[in-house]
Amino acid sequence: MHITIIGAAGMIGRKLAERIARTGKIGERPVNRLTLVDVVEPEAATDFAGERTALSADLSEPGTAERLIAERPDVIVHLAAVVSGEAEADFDKGYRVNLDGTRALFDAIRTDESYAPRVVYASSLAVFGAPFPPRIGDDFHLTPLTSYGTQKAMGELLLDDYTRRGFFDGVGIRFPTICIRPGKPNKAASSFFSGILREPLNGQEAVLPVDDDVRHWFASARAAVGFIEHAATMDTNRLGTRRNMTMPGVSATVADQIEALRDVAGDHAVNLIRREPDPAVARIVAGWPRDFDTTRAHDMGFRAETSFRQIIEVYLEDEMDGRRPDIANHKT
Incomplete structure (x- = not known):
C-alpha cells in the first residue's frame, strides 16, 4: 500500500x-x-x-x-x-x-x-x-x-x-483539540490548552489567557x-x-485540566500557571463547542481517552519516556 x-x-x-x-x-x-x-x-x-x-x-x-x-x-x-x-x-x-x-x-x-x-x-x-x-x-x-x-x-x-x-x-x-501537544506552541487559538500543562510538566511557567470555567473537547x-x-x-x-x-474525546474545563495536573505533578506545577486574560483569545474560544455526542464515531470503531488524567498519562509515556515530573526540584 x-x-x-x-x-x-x-x-x-x-x-x-x-x-x-x-x-x-x-x-x-x-x-x-x-x-x-x-x-x-x-x-x-x-x-x-x-x-x-x-x-x-x-x-x-x-x-x-x-x-x-x-x-x-x-x-x-x-x-x-x-x-x-x-x-x-x-x-x-x-x-x-x-x-x-x-x-x-x-x-x-x-x-x-x-x-x-x-x-x-x-x-x-x-x-x-x-x-x-x-x-x-x-x-x-x-x-x-x-x-x-x-x-x-x-x-x-x-x-x-x-x-x-x-x-x-x-x-x-x-x-478534538489535541492535548498535550509536544514541542513549542503554534499559532492556534487553542494552543494554551496544551501550554498550561506542557510547560509546568517541564518546570516552566505557562500563561492562561481565559477563565477557569472555559470548557472544551480534548483527545491525545x-x-x-x-x-x-x-x-x-x-x-x-x-x-x-x-x-x-x-471524533471521541473528553469534555473538560480549564479547572479540570489544572486539577488533573495537580494530581500528576502536585502544587508546584500548578503554581507555574500565570493568569493573563487575553480578550481576543477569549472571544474566539467563547464561540467554540464544549461537549459532543460521538455515538456514531464510536459505533464506527473510533476510540479515545475517557478522562483528562489519561490524556496527561499518555503525554508522560509518549513525550517524557514515562518519567514522572520532579517540578519541585526543576531549575527554570
Whole structure:
C-alpha cells in the first residue's frame, strides 16, 4: 500500500509517519511506500523500511496536486492547514491554503477518471457555531463563527459531494483539540490548552489567557493518530453519504485540566500557571463547542481517552519516556 501524508511536517503528520515507519503498517494493512509532503520538507520516518519520499510542496500552488497524485497513492491523508488563529488573522492565506488547496487536491483526483483513492480529511470542531445544545451530535448544523471554521466546513461539504459522485472514498474526521501537544506552541487559538500543562510538566511557567470555567473537547496526539489509521482502513459502506464525523474525546474545563495536573505533578506545577486574560483569545474560544455526542464515531470503531488524567498519562509515556515530573526540584 502507498500512503501519502500532506502536512507531514506537522505534529500529527509526523507522529503518523513515525507510527507507520515503526510498524510497517497503517492499522493492520502493510505499507510499502510512504510519501511525505509539506511546505517544508518533512524529516519524519527516515527509518521506514519501504520506499520513502519526502517533498517540499505547497498544495495551493498550481500543478502541485496533480504532481502529488501522479503515482496514485492508495490513501491520501490531508492534514495541511493554516490553523485557527492564523487563519483568522490572515484572511487571504487561510482561504488559499484551507479551501483552495483542498479543492485543488480533490479536483486533481476527480479529473483522473480511473483513480478513486481513500481520502482522509482533517476537519475541526470549529465547523460548529453557537448557540449550542448541551451536547452536539453529528446532525447539528454547520454554522461556523470563524474563517477557519468556515473553510473547514466547506472542505467537509466538498468531501461529501465528491465521495457521493464516486470521485474518491472520503472520510472526514473532526479532531478534538489535541492535548498535550509536544514541542513549542503554534499559532492556534487553542494552543494554551496544551501550554498550561506542557510547560509546568517541564518546570516552566505557562500563561492562561481565559477563565477557569472555559470548557472544551480534548483527545491525545496518540488518539489522533489512531483516528487517522482507522479512517484510512475502515469499511466505509456504513457511512453512506454522511462522511464527516466528530471524533471521541473528553469534555473538560480549564479547572479540570489544572486539577488533573495537580494530581500528576502536585502544587508546584500548578503554581507555574500565570493568569493573563487575553480578550481576543477569549472571544474566539467563547464561540467554540464544549461537549459532543460521538455515538456514531464510536459505533464506527473510533476510540479515545475517557478522562483528562489519561490524556496527561499518555503525554508522560509518549513525550517524557514515562518519567514522572520532579517540578519541585526543576531549575527554570
